[in-house]
Amino acid sequence: MSAKDESIFTHRRDEMLEAAARHAEDPSSAGHSIALMTEGGRALAPAQLEQRRLIHREDSVRRQSDAFREIRTRLLELAGTQNFITLVVSVSPHSGGSFVARNLAAAFAFDEAKTSLLIDCNLRYPNQHKALSVDPAKGGLIDYLEHPIRGLKSIIYQTGIPRLRLVPAGTSRENGGEYFSSFRMRAMLDSLRCRYTDRYLFLDGPAIKGSPDARILSDVADFVVVVVGYGRDTPAAVNQAVANFDASKLAGVVFNQST
DSSP states (O other), X not given: OOTTOEEEEEOSSSSOOOOOOOOOSOGGGTTHHHHHOOOSSOOOOHHHHHHTTOOOSSGGGHHHHHHHHHHHHHHHHHXXXXXXXXXXXXXXXXXXXXXXXXXXXXXXXXXXXXEEEEEEOOSSSOOHHHHTTOOOTTOOHHHHHHOGGGOGGGGOEEOSSTTEEEEOOOSOOSOOHHHHTSHHHHHHHHHHHHSOTTEEEEEEOOOSTTOSHHHHHHTTOSEEEEEEETTTSOHHHHXXXXXXXXXXXXXXXXXXXXX
């Protein structure tokens, strides 16, 4: 991981936003998912994580790890005691939205009292399964939404990072709007979040520019984090991008510089 792969989180609003109340199936279930989340294979070593451009606990990526921990802290402050769904989207393509989404998910998985689930919602350019070296042999998000009888368990994959799981995009589609606005999508997210109160969901969405999918996905998220390509996206483009979202959901902006 390059030292330039550093993300700096800044709040767009002066006051913290109140998170909406959420329901959990059983408040006493916190920790149950952690007990069940055993790695079938060996956890990835720091060198392997760096090859995948992922943060870890070692000093070699301390600056990057601390930046993502800071984002984690801010989101937890907004949400209080409830778990939540965070949509991560970039202003324009190639600005590092997917990079930020998977490392933010990894930062939450650092906490041994939490689990994180990364869902690849970039249907045109799905990348997370490649970045995490996951073979989505049993399909992914779209395959489940089209055929829910297959069950959620079949599309949740281990990543080699303890307490972090991936739902890949699955079968490629040009337009995800009809899927993201569907009852099945909402029901799936509610099930994934509410079954375990220690689980945090991260949606890796497509770039805001040139696609309505990011706006549609924000309807099913509790928070939105916008990724700005440092030196790539103009202030006007950033202002136009954030205007797409409900101000009560806009958690902040990440300035990302990557090689």
